[in-house]
Amino acid sequence: MWGAQVPAFDDYHVLVPDLPGFGGSNDQPWPGMAGAADAVAELIRERAKQGRAHVVGLSLGSSVAIHLALRHPAACIDLFLASASVTPARSLAAPVMFALWPRRWFWAALAKAYGLPADSVELFIETGLGISADTARAIYAEVSAGTDVGALAVPYLAVAGEKDARSISDASRLTLGGVTAPGLHHQWNIEDPQLFNDSLRSWVTSRELGAGLRE
Template sequence: MSFPELHQPQEPSGHAPVVLLHGGNVANWMWDPQLPALKDRLVVTPHLPGFGERTSELWPGLGEVADDIVQRVRDLTGHDRFHVVGLSLGGAVALHLAARHPKAALSVLASGVPLLPVTGIPRIATRLHLALWRQAWFWKAQAAAFRLPADSRGPYVDHGLSVRKETARAMLADVHSGRIPEGLSTYDGPLLLVAGEREPRTVLRSLAAAATLVPRATTRLVPNMHHVWNIEDPDLFDTMIRDWLAEQD
């Protein structure tokens, strides 16, 4: 199934485009619940290299992916400036985009990003994840653990099986390094870091450390939410995005 990257507003508006960057092990279809709430804007939901319709590509690194997204948005829309929203892997890419292309990112909202290195049991779990990468039952268990609704579990399993293990290994090593993008400290646009209250411990620790690591960022903890909470509670996620964008307009 093909999932479009460009979504035109229902009516012309003066709003700047918004770019939604998907998480790892999924593709741009994860943003389907948000599209109706953003129907007054030009929305871009790009496929990251190695995912979605780009599974044949290698993972080039977070910085290079950020460069790729800026160029892809320009090619698709003709716009040089846009708001950026990212979850998990997409949030990490969003921070690198802000650091490398500060004039392109009008604002950044990143949810569920590890700003500290992932170590201990989560790191061991990652090795197990890679060992079981080709097992459909494992992806089904992951979908249940993330509390994905029934209609999202099929695409999640199918897409997970389509991603190359080499891509996943390189991407996870990149994200789990917990690197603060060089240059992020000089980004002067609005920056919001968010985490669900029931996220992995590294993400929660990262949010708590953000005051030191990314002192310009505003931080928010969302009660009762897990990692993929744009699907877990789409109405709440939609409200957050719309309120955030309204503040920037």
Template sequence: MGNFMDLYVVETGQENPETIIFLHAEGLAGWIWNEQVKAFPDYHCLVPDLPEHGQSSGVKPFTIAGAAEMVVDLIQNRAHNGKAHLLGLSLGAQVAVQILATHPEVVDHALLTGTLLRTSSHNQTLLNLVDYTFKSYEPVKDTKFFIKAYMRTYNISKDYFDQFQDSTRQISGDALYRILHENLFFMLPPGLEKADVPVLVIMGEKDYQVIKESAGDLDRTLPTSQTYIVPKKGHMWNMESPKLFNQTLRNFLTGNPIYLKLNR
């Protein structure tokens, strides 16, 4: 696939000693972390657009394993001391999970939110779901009506409409199919049980049931993790409640209490 230099990466705070890597959700791009980057001027922030997304749309093909290797390369070459805090949402969280399984040595802390996992291998039902989702979504993904409805579903400010539309337009049909396939079929990777680094697993209270079940799978597998629920929030709570998200991330990185609902 190539190395990290193929990816579009926004970088801020290079003079700061600790690095955070921000990994975005499927179908979007690094701009979804703008409110987080602004809130962390005291950290070195690296925000890539993942392959076949945003301004990395020409980097093909997207796979979670391939994207993970590129992010590891980014950490090894650009993060201070070859190590970083990982922050991943949805597809970005899946990439972070893959990194924890294969290269835990490059991870300082990891915050995973809205992570989808499958515990069984490919089956025809899931393949049919990928086909159905693709055929339903691909014709309407760039329309104003669909984008506005999507944003209302996740309680996201209409101020982000242009960025959402740009992101959907940058993804081709064949890229979309690959991304959906990787997202829906991602399974717990071997080696994750050896990732002995602090991990915060989070889900919104309004998130999908399979996300909540996946959070339990992660918590049972990771040796050093805690799982929390964000009351009254949904899948993209970093955009829905940026102040709460930013405080949660900062408290996690600095060892302070997490003021969310502990999942027991």
């Protein structure tokens, strides 16, 4: 997920947790958005310098980051929210997606739709196949219900790929006042790591909009 980011930020103390139900933690049940946020807050308090962190999330990670900031604002210096989904949205394709979830070709097709480079596809497929359909259904139910960001008091920057799903790009822009990564899709940290890394560094070092993003 963050293979192109971690080496680019070796001047920072970087924590890269696997959320419950994902990666090395895929044997753990999904604890709900609040539970996931609480787990990240505990990690930050125990492992981050001075118990605070610049919090970077993409997709589900952005949703967890928002809940983290709402529940544990003292743990967050700021948020970088990539491809965030915050408004209620129901997809008619969801039942089909869950039916295809355990099929390898489904994840290969998704990698192609995201515009992932060839050297990232296999890891993306294997990671996706490791996520249980039950976890995916539980997360979808929460994310599709939307997130109230009205009480969000932590500084944040929201960025969505220009070619991401309309429900995400519009929500990021209109609800979060976010900006656009031109020509890019949902997984734009892998699709254009240089733009992502430059944008993130501009934000965490000076709270400025990185070159290459569009207001």
